[in-house]
Amino acid sequence: MRTLFILLLVSINFAFGQVSKDSELFLALQKHDSIFFERGFNRCDIDYLVKMTHKDLVFYHDRGGIQDKNKFLENTKKNLCSDSNKKPIRKVRKESLEVFPLYNNGVLYGVVQTGIHDFFIREPNKEDIYTGTAKFTHVYLLENKEWILKEVLSFDHK
Template sequence: MNLKKITSLALLLSFASITSLSAQIKSTSEVFQILKEKDSILFNVGFNTCSTAAFEEIINEDFEFYHDESGVTTSKSSFITAIRDGLCGNKDAFRSRRELIPESLEVFLLKDNGVVYGAIQKGIHRFFERVPGNKENPGSTAKFTHLWVLVANEWKLKRILSYDHTMGNN
């Protein structure tokens, strides 16, 4: 095969992969709505109210969490313990609250031979912080990517990437 054909094939494959990666599903689709609800359980219930029992149902057993500032958590139990004993350990101390920026949420299906086995959910969220005796203040804004997998027909959160944290006006 000559160089021109190889270059053409490489460009075609690159374009095909870019096109398929941008095939986000509609926000009205059932999967989008299910994963949006799971995001709400993860943050509005689990993170914001410290109801860590909510994590048990939605987090996969081989869970991993990658954070650009606080490092890696390599198990479901370590993640739940870190939230319960850290952020939620003393409700009269520092508190953090997360808000999803709704219009930023995107979902992309993952398929194996046409069968959906997972989804990538990504978006932007902002955090607000409260120190005892003070009002809530804007904290960081960050991007997130969640890998959801279907386990026995249930969506389970397998991986979280939390990155590009920036301080400033939310």
């Protein structure tokens, strides 16, 4: 009986825990994170951000407060995209990424993605200058076969 209980606990953890870093889901979200932040944050493709963020986006920032989608886009334009001579850049620590699937009656509808990212300032013809780090938690919803950013926790900025 005890062995059955332990097997049940292990299977529940496996079914609802972090996916393997070589799984199709993890690799898809790792790629999505890379594209999302390269285009939206590093290249300031605002049209892409508009498309890939949920209409009811909620962004919790430990220094900038709570932002809805409009405030998030406004702050991105103002704080990240206004000076190409001193451009903030985000790079994820690949080894820190974790992906946790969200299911409804066995159907995948979203994921929670966590990790650590480092920030830099990029100036023309210079190497990127490290400026800090933070932790993040993202909730992505799977809508029409695309991962749409719904909720963000950005915290522990140093």
